[in-house]
Amino acid sequence: MDNCIFCKIAMGEIPSNTVYEDNDFRVILDIAPANPGHCLILPKNHAADIFEMDEELVAKAHCLAKKIATALKSALKAEGVNILQNNGAAAGQSVSHYHIHVIPRNTGDNVTLNKEGNSMSSEEFGAIADKIKAAL
Ligand code: AMP
Ligand code: ZN
Numbered sequence: 001m002d003n004c005i006f007c008k009i010a011m012g013e014i015p016s017n018t019v020y021e022d023n024d025f026r027v028i029l030d031i032a033p034a035n036p037g038h039c040l041i042l043p044k045n046h047a048a049d050i051f052e053m054d055e056e057l058v059a060k061a062h063c064l065a066k067k068i069a070t071a072l073k074s075a076l077k078a079e080g081v082n083i084l085q086n087n088g089a090a091a092g093q094s095v096s097h098y099h100i101h102v103i104p105r106n107t108g109d110n111v112t113l114n115k116e117g118n119s120m121s122s123e124e125f126g127a128i129a130d131k132i133k134a135a136l
Helices: 005-010 055-076 122-134
Strands: 018-021 025-029 039-043 080-084 100-105
Touching (some): 005 025, 005 039, 018 055, 018 122, 025 055, 025 122, 055 100, 055 122
Antiparallel strands (some): 018 025, 025 039
């Protein structure tokens, strides 16, 4: 997919705050995090949504979501984690390349899902990415 930004990020053609990579996926920090440490799991092969995803890859993506959630709990002392995956504009999907959100949560953090995210400096992104990488 020539014009897909998540294809370019997943393939490393556009820089990102990557916390994990294997043959099938790249995991990055969301540019407008609901909370610091908000990760996105991106498959390297383009699929617009879950309906275009190979079933085995969906299973692998969810195993990876558990691995990332576990790292967020230990690296960031998150009390809880949301795992969220939107399909179609009507469901709040804004980038048409399948992705899973893994969002660290704490009691009273006032996060409202599907609201506009927060901004962070590149130093803040780098520091939190290093913490998560060290827990993986
Ligand atoms: P969704 O609304 O489920 O499609 O989620 C898309 C997510 O991608 C949003 O949380 C955006 O903040 C995030 N996003 C969009 N562009 C980028 C980018 N270039 N790098 C990292 N995250 C991005
Ligand atoms: Zn794509």
